[in-house]
Amino acid sequence: MSSLYLDRKNLAVKLDGQALALYEDGVKRGTVPLHLLDRVVMRGNVQLESRVLGALSERNIGLLVLSGRNTEATAMLAARSHNDAARRLGQYRTSMDEALRVPLARWLVLVKVRAQQRLLREALAARADLRHPLSASLQTLNGIIGQLREDAFDVSLASLRGYEGAAAAAYFAGFVHLFPGSLNFAGRKKRPPPDPVNACLSLGYTLLHYDAVRACHTVGLDSMLGFYHDLSFGRESLACDLMEPLRPLMDRWVWQMFRERRLRAEHFSDDNGRCQMNKAGRQCFYAFYESHAGSARRLLRRYGHALAKRHLTAGGSDALVAKKR
Known part of the structure; x- marks a missing residue:
């Protein structure tokens, strides 16, 4: 297919x-x-x-x-939804109980930060000239991972979001150095994307988010109701949850496309501060994404099935988290 x-x-x-x-x-x-x-x-x-x-x-x-x-x-x-409505009932129960949401949210943030750590380690091995900024970012991520792994009794969704935000700041402080200065990439900016790297990240995250929405529907979960992202009008919060650990994978693909010069400056133009990718650039991006997206889609389906079968029933929350550790 x-x-x-x-x-x-x-x-x-x-x-x-x-x-x-x-x-x-x-x-x-x-x-x-x-x-x-x-x-x-x-x-x-x-x-x-x-x-x-x-x-x-x-x-x-x-x-x-x-x-x-x-x-x-x-x-x-999206896709034809699973016929077992009991899965959604379990999901609704979970969404109303922070004690059930926190273990999953902690796992999600931990997996994401570890993925960010792996990418920067790979970058450090390939770019010895960037040892100082990458090592500084890795040191901060190592400290955050240590805090996330502690069995603290006062952990909350708010504190986990704080850890994730601190990790993102440290990660992008190192990640920006992987791209030439001519691309003007100074950090993650969404609307509008001001540079080629942000334009690629925005498109990639959109495609990945759609694959997460499909994964939710396939296993019979409500994509609008997450365990880490709160309710927000019009947002598929569970899809946002599922794709969070895969964002560093998309980051790696964007870095690879520029590093291998599949994407170049001539693939982009400026439209009053909004960076736009031209048709040739999009064709290159789509082809690369499709050749690599199979692994991401399998992970999304695996996460969705694990949530539906192991977590979204009474007393099943610890099973998923223990399995992923």
């Missing part, structure tokens, strides 16, 4: 039997059999025949629509 990326102007998609027919400026350019697809990603002004939505839903094919200007998600067709 594969993904279909539709990122062209004046493109129309129609249903042609058991395939999607692609038209550009009214001329048929080809067909893609539905049985080969797992998801469709569209960006910009793509016209979609209404019958296509039914066909995608019937075959459990996901759909992600990205805005043309900032590549944020504007619409999603």
Whole structure:
């Protein structure tokens, strides 16, 4: 199964039997059999025949629509949800009990910080010239990991978010040095992304978030109701939870794309302070993501199944955390 990326102007998609027919400026350019697809990603002004939505839903094919200007998600067709509503009942119970949420939240933050630590260690091995900033970041992360591993009785969601924020600040203080100064990457900035690295991180996190939403639906969990991220109108908080430990993996891929010069300065332009990736750059990014995303999608499904089967039942919270340690 594969993904279909539709990122062209004046493109129309129609249903042609058991395939999607692609038209550009009214001329048929080809067909893609539905049985080969797992998801469709569209960006910009793509016209979609209404019958296509039914066909995608019937075959459990996901759909992600990205805005043309900032590549944020504007619409999603996730996946057919699991039929066991008891899983969602367990999830709702958990969401109302901080004593059940905290062990999972601690595990999530610990796994994420460890992943940040691994990336910086790999970077230090490859970039001895950056020993000072990377070692300083690693020292801070080591201290935070030590605090997270202590069996403190007063740990709370608020304190865990404080640890995560401190870890993120230390991590990006080292991570920024992995990119040449010509890219003007000074730290994580979302809206709008002011430089090529942030533009790539934003697009990558959007794609990863959609895969997390699909993982939630597949195992029968409510993607809007998280255990670490609180309720927020319009936000898939559980999907945000599941993807947090995988953010450093996306960071590594972005670093690799620039390090191997798959992405270069000519793939980007400035639009009144907003950095935008051009069509050639997006094609490179999509291809790289699809060639590497299998491992991330498997992890997301594994996390989702573990939550549904081991945690979201009475008395099952410690099992998941103990297993992941």
